[in-house]
Amino acid sequence: xRATVVATLxxxxxxxxxLADCATPPRVFGLRHDPTFTYxxxxxGRIAIGGVTSxxxxxxxxxxxxxxxxxxLINSLRETHPRLQxxxxxxxxxxxxxxxxxxxxxxxxxxxxxxxVSLQKMSARLPxxxxxxxxxxxxxVTDSAETVTTDSTGKEQTELSRWRTMxxxxxxxxxxxxxxxxxxxxxxRKKSSHTYDEPRGLVAAVVGAVLDPHRYPxxxxxxxxxxxxxxxxAGSLPQSSKRRM
Numbered sequence: 001x002r003a004t005v006v007a008t009l010x011x012x013x014x015x016x017x018x019l020a021d022c023a024t025p026p027r028v029f030g031l032r033h034d035p036t037f038t039y040x041x042x043x044x045g046r047i048a049i050g051g052v053t054s055x056x057x058x059x060x061x062x063x064x065x066x067x068x069x070x071x072x073l074i075n076s077l078r079e080t081h082p083r084l085q086x087x088x089x090x091x092x093x094x095x096x097x098x099x100x101x102x103x104x105x106x107x108x109x110x111x112x113x114x115x116x117v118s119l120q121k122m123s124a125r126l127p128x129x130x131x132x133x134x135x136x137x138x139x140x141v142t143d144s145a146e147t148v149t150t151d152s153t154g155k156e157q158t159e160l161s162r163w164r165t166m167x168x169x170x171x172x173x174x175x176x177x178x179x180x181x182x183x184x185x186x187x188x189r190k191k192s193s194h195t196y197d198e199p200r201g202l203v204a205a206v207v208g209a210v211l212d213p214h215r216y217p218x219x220x221x222x223x224x225x226x227x228x229x230x231x232x233x234a235g236s237l238p239q240s241s242k243r244r245m
Contacts, residue, residue: 026188026232034181037131037172039238045130048087049074050122050173051101053109056140056166065222072223073135073230080234087129096125108134113171116178123175131181132173135233137226138185139167142219161193162219168229172237182237186229190220 052069070089077086093101100121107118114122114134126132147159165187172182194217 026186026229029185031184037181042238046085047131048092048129049089050092050132050134051089051105052135053105054137056137069226072227076230076234112136112169119178123178126175129175134171136169138169141165144216158196159193160214160216161191162217163189163191164219164225165189166225170233186232188225188229190225192217192220
């Protein structure tokens with residue numbers, strides 16, 4: 001996807017070529033929060049990372065990417081809720097067994113949720129845990145844009161941008177109730193860009209194109225988009241009234 005935008009600036013354009021990172025706060029869609037899921041119940045119980053899956057491509061679902069994503073998620077939970085006891089996906093796999101854990105991840109990846117039979121088996125194997133979090137990367141899209149701006153002196157500047165948009169769905173399952181008590185999907189979009197001053201005159205333009213060809217930057221790395229999504233998810237979980245103030 002490529003678009004060209006022409007605009008007029010009141011001030012002068014910056015004379016530099018740079019890599020910039022621009023982001024908007026993650027947005028949440030389809031939020032469902034069971035009234036039984038409170039700060040008191042979360043604080044008195046334990047929560048674990050069940051796993052992070054993906055339907056956004058083979059690379060995103062590679063074992064190394066899954067482990068990295070689970071590490072990012074557990075860090076977000078621990079930093080946002082320092083008093084909360086958070087168990088890793090590895091600890092869950094150890095309790096369930098690698099085969100059973102793998103089957104759960106496969107079911108969640110395909111359906112985007114866990115059925116009652118899966119929840120019954122999981123709760124029987126995890127008696128010390130109250131809540132288990134599963135996440136699925138539903139979307140990972142990159143696109144590009146070219147923006148040409150002109151300042152008050154007629155000087156042109158070209159910005160080449162790459163964007164990465166990711167969407168992640170979450171479920172928090174209550175092992176005692178054997179059902180989902182929190183679910184929602186977060187979407188985040190980040191940008192990287194290169195900015196070029198355009199030389200004036202035909203000869204200067206030709207020389208500039210040869211010596212300094214315009215290049216699109218690499219899109220933001222996946223982990224840089226996932227981390228604010230995980231932070232937003234962690235921040236959306238029940239918190240004490242003192243912490244919200």
